[in-house]
Amino acid sequence: MARHVPDGRLIASVEKLYLGLMTFTFIYSLLLPGHLISLQMERFDENVESMRQMSASNSESLASASC
Structure with a gap:
């Protein structure tokens, strides 16, 4: 079975987007x-x-009550 190796340019683009x-x-x-x-x-x-x-x-109600 062959392992899939991610593209370096894709990884760099994702890292730049993340950093931005x-x-x-x-x-x-x-x-x-x-x-x-x-x-x-x-x-x-x-x-x-x-x-x-x-x-x-x-204060207005106190003034009117004292009159």
Whole structure:
């Protein structure tokens, strides 16, 4: 029985494709922390604004109750 030997050019092409995808993935992953920080900052800003609105409505209701 003869063993099938893979073509060297095919192996090299697959390795180059794999290396290219790994490089792209690594570079793209460097952007992830910045994106996550911006998402967290948006959530934080929304929470702060919500707290401000609740504080303003509470102070208004206290002012009207004391009159």
